[in-house]
Amino acid sequence: MKVLIVDDSKPIFLMVSQMLTELGHESVWAENGQDAVEKVKENPDLGLVLLDWNMPVMDGLQFLQKNEGEGFCEAPIVMMTTENKPEKIQQALKHGASDYIMKPFTADIIENKIELVCD
Ligand SMILES: [Mg+2]
DSSP: OEEEEEOSOHHHHHHHHHHHHHTTOEEEEESSHHHHHHHHHHOTTEEEEEEESOOSSSOHHHHHHHHHHHOOOOSOEEEEESOOOHHHHHHHHHTTOOEEEESSOOHHHHHHHHHHHOO
16 A cells, blocks of 8 residues: 655654555655645555644645645545644544544554554
């Protein structure tokens, strides 16, 4: 499966990408929400989007809201967040995220989440 990792931190992209490679998946990187809009359009075969919350230019919530209006992303979206406030999580779910994972996470956590959101 091809996974879009949206995160402004290249070290985080490389770490998550390594986990996905070990799980047999392929990764594409977008460094902010705006870049992610382009990457989603360039990669219609995406199976999953892992979306950071805090990013410059366009953050994760703004990406969700744009997709809510335009519906360009058909893949499930999982938020990767350090936000543990229930109201923030609820906000992401309300705007179209399928689920969320707390940073930092392990390959096992990603694997379980993939089984949960991708059928
Ligand atoms: Mg960030």
